[in-house]
Each structure stands twice: as C-alpha cells, then as structure tokens.
Amino acid sequence: DIQMTQSPSSLSASVGDRVTITCRASQGISNSLAWYQQKPGKAPKLLLYAASRLESGVPSRFSGSGSGTDYTLTISSLQPEDFATYYCQQYYSTPPITFGQGTRLEIK
Amino acid sequence: QLQLQESGPGLVKPSETLSLTCTVSGGSISSSSYYWGWIRQPPGKGLEWIGSIYYSGSTYYNPSLKSRVTISVDTSKNQFSLKLSSVTAADTAVYYCARHPNNMVRGVSFDYWGQGTLVTVSS
Numbered sequence: 001d002i003q004m005t006q007s008p009s010s011l012s013a014s015v016g017d018r019v020t021i022t023c024r025a026s027q028g029i030s031n032s033l034a035w036y037q038q039k040p041g042k043a044p045k046l047l048l049y050a051a052s053r054l055e056s057g058v059p060s061r062f063s064g065s066g067s068g069t070d071y072t073l074t075i076s077s078l079q080p081e082d083f084a085t086y087y088c089q090q091y092y093s094t095p096p097i098t099f100g101q102g103t104r105l106e107i108k
Numbered sequence: 109q110l111q112l113q114e115s116g117p118g119l120v121k122p123s124e125t126l127s128l129t130c131t132v133s134g135g136s137i138s139s140s141s142y143y144w145g146w147i148r149q150p151p152g153k154g155l156e157w158i159g160s161i162y163y164s165g166s167t168y169y170n171p172s173l174k175s176r177v178t179i180s181v182d183t184s185k186n187q188f189s190l191k192l193s194s195v196t197a198a199d200t201a202v203y204y205c206a207r208h209p210n211n212m213v214r215g216v217s218f219d220y221w222g223q224g225t226l227v228t229v230s231s
Contacts, residue, residue, distance in 0.1 A: 001171075032215050034215070034216075034217040034218070036155075036218075042223075043204055043206075043221035043222065043223055043224055044155065044204075044218070044221060045221075046217055046218060046219050049214050049215060049217035050213065050214070050215065050217075053213075053214075055217075055219065087154065087155055089155075089216075089217075089218075091215040091216035091217065094168070094216060095157075095159075095168050095169060095170055095171060096157055096170040096171060096172065097157040097160075097170075097216050098157070099154055099155040099156070099157070100154070101154045102154050102155075
C-alpha cells in the first residue's frame with residue numbers, strides 16, 4: 001500500500017495569509033493525487049485532482065503542485081471559510097485508495 | 109444536481125453485520141462514466157476507503173477489509189449498498205457514500221458525497 005503523510009498535522013494562520021500543506025507519498029504517484037477540504041460535521045469536498053487541476057467551482061486561491069512523491073496544496077490568501085481540515089488522497093496504485101492523515105487549519 | 113443519501117441502522121451489535129444503502133438522485137447510477145464508493149471516518153480520525161462498485165457490478169475493495177465487505181448495486185432503484193460483517197467497536201464511524209469518475213484524467217477523485225451516517229457498534 002502507498003502511505004500518504006501530510007505535514008504539518010495542524011497549523012494556525014490568519015486571514016490573508018498564504019498557507020502551504022505538504023503531502024508525501026511512500027512511492028512515486030505520478031500526479032495521481034486529490035485534495036479535499038472537510039469542515040466539522042460535513043462530508044469532504046473535492047478541491048483539486050491530478051495534483052493541480054482545480055475542481056469546478058473551487059476558488060482560484062487554491063492551487064496544487066508537485067511531482068514524484070511530494071505534493072503541496074497552497075491557499076494564496078486565507079479566507080474565513082477556509083479554516084477546516086485538509087486531506088490528500090492518492091489513486092496511483094489501487095486498491096487501496098489511501099488518504100493522508102489530515103491537516104487541521106486553525107485561526108490564529 | 110446529483111445527490112447521494114446514506115440510510116441504515118445507526119446502532120449495530122458486535123459480531124453482527126452492518127448494512128447501509130446509498131440512494132442516488134438527480135442522476136443515473138448506470139452511467140458508464142462513474143464508480144460508486146464507500147468511505148468511512150472514525151470519530152475524530154481520518155478517512156478510510158472501503159470499496160467501490162461499477163453499475164455492472166464490478167467491485168474493488170480495500171484489502172484490509174476485503175474479507176468482511178460486500179458492495180452491491182441495484183440499478184432499478186438507483187442504489188448501491190454496503191455490508192460489513194463481524195463488526196467490532198473499531199468499525200464505529202461515519203460512513204459516506206461517494207461518486208468517482210471512471211477516466212484517466214480525473215482518476216479516483218470523489219466529486220460527490222453523501223452527508224454521511226454515523227454507525228455505532230455497541231451492545
């Protein structure tokens with residue numbers, strides 16, 4: 001199985017900050033990566049797929065990059081509604097589809 | 109607008125079988141463009157993919173759960189279902205149903221989700 005490790009596990013930031021979350025795969029996943037946002041009590045929401053492709057309707061302040069084993073999610077200017085938990089997920093080698101452990105983004 | 113809705117018992121006894129159904133509305137489960145999956149999330153923890161099914165009945169499962177999981181589809185009702193046998197307290201989780209595309213570009217990215225249903229395993 002491909003293990004996905006996110007860092008940091010949590011971070012505090014302020015509205016307007018630029019934030020980067022990292023996801024590292026235990027082996028190369030060839031950009032087969034999705035990012036999700038989850039708010040308390042809600043289902044995850046797809047933000048990006050194929051590492052850098054923005055899902056329809058997702059604000060352009062969200063972007064993704066990376067290659068091989070290392071990928072990043074960047075929020076260019078944090079908005080109040082962005083405080084949530086973020087998950088990466090690989091689909092390069094399945095089954096199983098695997099998720100990172102999550103990064104909790106909190107208000108500073 | 110596509111909607112998915114999970115249904116089933118919220119309490120299951122240890123060693124019994126957990127059964128959930130996901131009803132799809134606003135679109136056809138028989139589309140050749142999508143798979144339909146189950147994902148779970150224990151309270152306060154991360155996400156775990158359980159398995160996925162195609163409208164034809166083709167399935168693939170998480171190897172860690174494969175011996176206990178059965179996912180089936182009923183195209184006449186636009187539903188798919190999850191059965192997880194021999195449950196323990198470790199199976200307590202919010203269970204989500206979700207859709208993912210069947211194409212190389214979008215890969216297995218879950219684009220529509222149900223709201224989730226909490227299933228507690230307890231006597």
